[in-house]
Amino acid sequence: MLLEGPVDLSGEDVRLVESPADVPEAPADGSHILVIASTSLDGPSAGTDTVRAAVAAAASGASVHVVPLPPGDAERREALLRTLGLDPTDLPASGGTAAASPPRGAGVVVLLTGLSGSGKSTVARAAAIRLVEEGSPLTLLDGDIVRRHLTAGLGFSPADRRTNVLRIGWVAAEVAHHGGIAVCSPIAPEDTVRRQVAALVAERGGRFLLVHVATPLEECERRDRKGLYAAARRGEIPDFTGISAPYDVPGAPDLRLDTTGRSVQECADEVLALVHSVRENLDA
Template sequence: MTTPASTRVLTEDELDLLELALGGGTGIVPGCVPGAPGGVVDDVTLTDAENTPIAVVGAAGVHALRPLARAAGPHWDPTSRRTADDVRAALGDAAGAPGTVAVVVDDVPTRVEAEALRGLVADARHVLLLVPAARRAPGSGRLGAPGLVRAVRSLVAAVHAPEGGDAPGPEAVEVVVVPWPRTAPDGLRWSDVGGRYGAHRTVVLAEHRDARTNARLTALDDLWSDEVAALYPAGCAREVARAARGAHAPGAVVFFTGLSGSGKSTLARALAAELDDEGLRATLLDGDEVRQHLSRGLGFDRASRELNVERIGYVAALVASHGGVAVAAPIAPFASGRARVRELAEGAGAFLLVHVSTPLEVCEARDRKGLYAKARRGEIDEFTGISSPYEEPTDADIVIDTSRTSVDHAVAQVREKLLAHLEAAAG
């Protein structure tokens, strides 16, 4: 007898693990249910937090239904965020052969590790600098994946020319971003993952940090500004400083509004990652995720939608009142609901309203879940833009059409405006 089919909404850590598995980086797949034959329920549909089906896992393995949603930032750069299958194929005959070394850089390298790196790859022909990148934000004041990627890229030149350039460096040095859950499951080992990416040998760079350096790092709270410059190479020092910046900044709410499929969630996630990377303690309140938790059971009539938006505004204001930055991304179709959020937020800190004005026809073409098509057929009542109105904001601080503006440029616009608001609030 087979176990009945089911659906499972994956956490951010599980999404990282799924992306790694689909790319050939590991054989461990989320969605397994203990107690079932082989540990797997037949045909479990895996979805993201927006309930978009992205893969099916069963006794026969896992296969993708559609690409996972992507965000912005250096840790999402497609030239670095390559699958294990792609990296191994590019290495060709060198994959798995002596001379191909993977170096895992899971913490900002100090000068000690930067020097050790030269010796670790002295005999390598190909060097893969594997940088773990988690969807889940790090703790306050800790460097996130964007800053870590930038820091590792700043070391590439030194790897190419070890020992002052007297000895020839490796033929190729590549920074490879690896999806990696912040809480890794049992059995997920860097040695195995490095081999799947084509390395003959895998080392973890942080394991070559000496006790004296660890003691100095522990003392950074007291010796911070001078010690950062002494401990880290210049490029790495800048990223550590960025992560700690804004520890005492005032709070704020960034409120994205727009049609389903306009790009709100993508922009909000990318902005939250950038803010976390700068130590601004961002909290993401995505519309679909809030519906699953804070507003479960609410309908989609006007009163229910207004209540959902007010709940988001209330939580966002609480975050801002404690010095954090709340990044919210509901549809929020009605001006009255947005006005209430503004009132709550401005009582707690700075407020920034971002209208994602992507045209309806573009949103329909992007629809990953087929909701617009169902609404057109009358299968979904009260669907914004089709059978329920969207009242365009007249008081937006920024208006962005994602069919004309790239994610990176849009996030830069919002970030610049937000920092200006925070500076004004602090002054």
């Protein structure tokens, strides 16, 4: 139950809980589990996970009281406990804190950025297929699909391109929040926008991986079957990244990949190795 007003718990068997690790395995019948946790759909879900664990443990007959107090506010925490007739220094707990609890999911967002024709979409799709074959919960946010379903109506002005990448980032962050892997392959030429996407992912508890598909401009132009680069050089396509619009080369990506002269699977292997190493660290 949500604690909506003062209750006198002095003299009662009270267990203070601030993280899932604090929840007793077999609380005594008639005891009280006091959960101090911030529960929200908009941020890390440690509080929600703590409440869920406490309710499950209390099935034997203990009462669960939930106090929606943000973690880290020691002054308000102490005032709250004294209001309930409790001594903050004399409550049994495991010593965990909600802030130390991992956010839900801890999924991964892989953003492949590079010039048009660099091979980022092809490598992204190959890596995504391999991850699906391994059983990973995966969402592929490819440029053409996103333009058709998520950002229909946006043009190719600098402002619309920023919006396109940020929308991709928001969706990818939600995927990571729920434990999945999102593989994205927009051009994403601006460093500031890529950093904004990384921040969105971090806020939702995910791990952001930046892959710079660093295929040289000359090779990208050589591969251009649609003649986009040639048209851009003639001035027919404004704000074309790499020709008439800048591309901010990532300074320290998690992986830098030149696809020149390499097979798609070879390049995908490098992306997979990166994802696997990160997921192993998250699971450790």
